Amino acid sequence: MKIGLDIHGVIDRNPDLLAATARSLVTRGDDVWLITGAPWGDRILKTLDLCGFRPGHNYTAFFSIVDYHKSIGTEMWEDKNGYLWTDDEPWDRTKGDFAKKVGLDTHWDDTVRYGDWFPEGVFRLYSPEDFKKEYGL
Numbered sequence: 001m002k003i004g005l006d007i008h009g010v011i012d013r014n015p016d017l018l019a020a021t022a023r024s025l026v027t028r029g030d031d032v033w034l035i036t037g038a039p040w041g042d043r044i045l046k047t048l049d050l051c052g053f054r055p056g057h058n059y060t061a062f063f064s065i066v067d068y069h070k071s072i073g074t075e076m077w078e079d080k081n082g083y084l085w086t087d088d089e090p091w092d093r094t095k096g097d098f099a100k101k102v103g104l105d106t107h108w109d110d111t112v113r114y115g116d117w118f119p120e121g122v123f124r125l126y127s128p129e130d131f132k133k134e135y136g137l
Contacts, residue, residue, distance in 0.1 A: 004107035015051035022058035
């Protein structure tokens with residue numbers, strides 16, 4: 001099974017539950033993708049460390065909207081806090097396009113508008129109760 005987890009608003013909202021669940025999934029051989037808008041780097045690594053996430057331990061791969069758009073030369077701009085962005089439509093569709101490309105079976109996110117771009121049945125709005133029920137915790 002291939003599972004995508006959003007970091008901001010999902011993993012960082014209930015890190016103990018998601019770290020333990022992701023570890024169980026990785027241990028049984030599932031692929032757990034951390035999928036976020038932010039670029040891979042110190043800020044993300046610090047967040048993941050605080051949430052108890054370690055590569056190969058409770059996630060197998062990482063995908064960043066910013067890193068992807070930088071790699072294909074999308075025009076981006078920096079906001080007053082130093083975060084990079086692009087237009088809404090290409091930004092919003094990126095996670096869904098990625099889900100199609102790698103064949104995610106499910107993705108947990110807290111941003112409703114991303115769901116429009118995912119294959120039917122793959123996108124799930126995050127709630128700790130749903131996650132516990134889905135994975136039998």
